[in-house]
Amino acid sequence: SGYRNLPDKTDEAFTENGWFRTGDLGHFDDNGELHLLGRLSTLIKTESGEKIQTEDVEAAYAEESAIREIGVLGEKGKLVALIVPDRASSDDGKDAVRKAIETASKRLPSHQRISDYAITPDALPRTRLGKIQRHRLAERYKEAKKGGEKAAAAQPMSVEEMSGEDHALLEDSSAQSVWELLAKRYRGKRLTPDTSPQFDLGIDSLEWLNLTLEIGESSGVELSEEAIARIETVRDLLREVTEGGEGEAVDPLKNPDEVLDEKQKQWLEPLGPVAAGTARFLYAVNRVLMRLFFRIRAEGLEHLPEDRQWVLTPNHVSYLDPFAIAALLDWSQLRNTYWAGWTGIIFANPLMRFLSRLGKILPVEPMRAARSSLAFGAIILKKKKNLVWFPEGERSASGKLQEFKPGIGMLLEHFPAAVIPVFVHGTHEALPPGKFFPRPHAIRIVLGKPFDGRELKGKGRGEKPHQKIASALQHKVAELG
Known part of the structure; x- marks a missing residue:
């Protein structure tokens, strides 16, 4: 037995009696039973003479949730480790x-x-069986200590560096095209199968929208919002792509009807006579309460166009904001107006679902479900209805204006509605985030002059037109504050 024509390798792998050296360590007890203690390849002798099995040490440290992976090695007679932290x-x-x-x-x-x-x-570098490639740990450890990842950041991981599983994944043509797309799109960032799209590449839900459309063009695969929610690493993304997604990608701005399911479309159906009557009654009650308790007043109501649809883009500092804005509108205006509302409020309980339906509030989740959120806005603007959209995407805890999300820019880039910047004063003092009961405080709402959103393409910051529109719109709203 032995390696053909390789006598040196044969002598290294076999004993003189022909026994194969497995590399396992163990001992026989008094009863002649063999007890395995570990592997020779994972044994380290420290400067104090102690013999340490690295796998035992790794197992002990890996119990900590902050440590995702750990590889222990010896350096100058001491135990050191290369650690991959948990994503959270x-x-x-x-x-x-x-x-x-x-x-x-x-x-x-x-x-x-x-x-x-x-x-x-x-x-960590591993074999097809998931074992750490210990002969590569020392080099990786030295690179990490001197910041070698930064030097390598501009380059995606080579296929040769990947595990067998990841190598096989990239043999799929769709996965390969997506990998190349990511490498090109995120130049200057380290790209590996374990890269987190959210934390490492900075991909939020609106960026996912752009990315999935590009993936559809390059691979013919559409990723649903459910599929995107399952993705935690680039490896997960490649797996979703290889499994075929759900067909061709659909642009929520061009074909919004194809993005929403039947249950979501129910929010767009007109109110029946009883529901419409109830909505008008609640509108009147809200208007009285707002004027009585908050002495609400407005500046710039004359800017609301009577002959074309409009989009209000107010700041958002309190749950009172939509009630205050609704109190300023005539019923003839309000019945043709839809509101973008956070799903966390709309779906809180059956009562909120009912009231949201009466108020024509659309379930929008800009941080997690950008495709359906934009599809709702696109359908309303296509129908020439009015829309109230909070561009910040969430309430401001401090009361200060936050950065506008690109979603409003995407809508205004595609639809020629009259855009009216709005700034709400006083609602943060009346009902700040974290409080459940409002207190009397004067509310003042300022409406700016209308303009075509597409006029802002060359005025704001950003690489793409919708980013520039959102940035310039934020500046216009801030000017009213």
Whole structure:
């Protein structure tokens, strides 16, 4: 037995009696039974003479949730480690990993504690069977200690560096095209199968919208919002693509009807006579309460066009904002107006669902479901109805104007409605975030002059037209404050 024509390798792998050297360590007890203690390849001898099985040390530290992966190695007779932090950790995981190391070390004898470590965002090199490729750990550790990842950041991981599983994944032509798309789109950022689209590439829901459309063009695969919600790493994205998605990608601005399902479309159906009567009664009650308790007044109501549809883009600092704006509108205006409302409020309970339906509030979730959110807005503007859209996407806890999300820019880029910037004063003092009962406080709402949103393409900041529109619109709203 042995390696053909390789006598040196044969001598290394076999004993003189022909036994194969497996690399396992163990001993026979008094009863002749063999007890395995570990692998020779994972054994490290420290400067104190202690023999340490790295897998035992790795298992102890890996119990800490802040440590996603850990590979222990020896350096100058000391135990050191290369650590991949958990994605949920803040500050790149540095503080969480440090605390985890301190906690785990207390459970270990002194000779099994690591003396130093380096943090890397890249997964540890592994074999097809998932075993750590220990011969590559030392180089990776040195790179991490001197910031080698930064030097390599501009380059995506090569196929040769990937595990067998990831290598096989990229053999699919659709997955390969998406990998190349990501490498081109996110130049200057480290791209590996373990890269987090959210944390490492900065992809939010609106960026997902653009990306999925490009993926559809390059691979013919559409990723649904449900599929996107399952994606935590680039590897997950590639798997979703190889499984075929759900057909060709649909642009929610051009074909919004194809994006929404039948249940979502129910929010667009006109109110029946009884519901319409109830809505008008509640409108009157709201108007009285707003004038009685909050002395509401408006500036610039004359800017509301009577002969064309309009889009109001107010700041958002309180749950009172939509009630205050509704109190300023005539019923003839309000019955042709739809509102973008956060799903967390609309779906809170059956009563809120009912009231939201009466108020023509559309379930919008700009941070998680950009496709359906934009589709709702697109359908309303296509029908020449009015729309109230809060461009910040959420309430401002501080009361200060937040950065506008690109979604409003996408809508205004595609639809020629009259855009009216709005600034709401006083609602934050009357009912700030975290409070449940309002207190009397004067509310003043300022409406700016209308303009075509497409006029803002060359005035704001950003690389794309919709980003420039959103940026310039934010400036116009801020001027009213």
